[in-house]
Amino acid sequence: MYIIKLDAIGSTNAYLKELTLTSIPQDYTVVVSEHQTNGRGQMGTKWETEAGKNLTVSVFKKISKLNIQEQFYISMCVSLAITETLRKFQIKQLRIKWPNDILSANKKICGILIENIIKNNYMVGSIIGIGLNINQKFFNDLSQASSLSLLTGIIYSKEEILSEILKQIQFYFDLLESGKKSFIKNKYENQLFRMNKPSTFKLNNDETLSGIIKGIDNVGKLIIWTEDEIFRTFDLKEIKLLY
Incomplete structure (x- = not known):
């Protein structure tokens, strides 16, 4: 695992995407920044984060055993890796709001942006962007946003949480590469927000x-x-x- 640590960057996803223009990065290349000035969410939305308080990270994962129609499994694996990590830190009432927002007690605490790299109709890699609200206390007009610290009153180590996230991401991708697609899909659906309601x-x-x-x-x-x-x-x- 190769980790690049930056003080500030426009977007960790954009940084990784630029690397892929010249060559395919090493599997599990990680870019983490203390401050992201131009973070993005789903469908072009802006991801706002307070400098130094949260986790803004992107991971490059080589993909070789998925066809284009199966790319949503990447999103499922990452969503499950995040919820598994947060359970280990005693975060309660975790749910995945389709496709991959992570909620606790109906409050959004994490957003995921997946950007897949496809060449000649084959998937070769995925850039996995994660924005996790950890120690931020104020969210201005974002009434549905929260952070781990607001939920528990605890100040967390970002490095400790990142280490566990990377461990869980590897675990779920190992499951995917070993063909456990039904297991992953069932576990994802069991954690869907508002499922059967x-x-x-x-x-x-x-x-x-x-x-x-x-x-x-x-x-x-x-x-x-x-x-x-x-x-x-x-x-x-x-x-x-x-x-």
């Missing part, structure tokens, strides 16, 4: 939809049993859970 969603045309999350399909789309008793699947850009 009546919920309200907003569609990309601004209409609302009532239904029950029943899991994900084989490519990671969300399966919802609607009030019309019809199973429908949705991609990330098509639906948003309201909570």
Whole structure:
């Protein structure tokens, strides 16, 4: 494992992506920064973080045994690695909000940005960006955000948490590479936020939809049993859970 530590960077994901333009980095190359000035979330959203308080890290993982249609397994592995890590630090009520936000007590504490590298229709690697709120105390107007310290009153060691996250990421990717896809998918679905509970969603045309999350399909789309008793699947850009 090769770890690059930076004081400040626009985006750890962008830093790793630039490295891949010349050659494929070493497996489990890690970039961690004390301050990220231009962090990104899903669908181009901005990830804001207070300097020195949180974990902003990106990991390069070589991918050789997944086809393009199976790339959501990467997201599942990382989500499970984060929740497993946080359980070891006694964080309660952990859930994965599809596709890969990590919640505790309905508050978002971690965001994950997966950027896969595909060449000649084959996956060769994945850049895994993780923003974990650890010791930050104030989130301005972000009412649904929280941090480990706010949840428990404890000041945490970022290095200790990063070490455990990297350990768990390796564990889950080892499972994936050994063919344990059904195990990973079942464990992911068992931790989905609002699984099997009546919920309200907003569609990309601004209409609302009532239904029950029943899991994900084989490519990671969300399966919802609607009030019309019809199973429908949705991609990330098509639906948003309201909570």
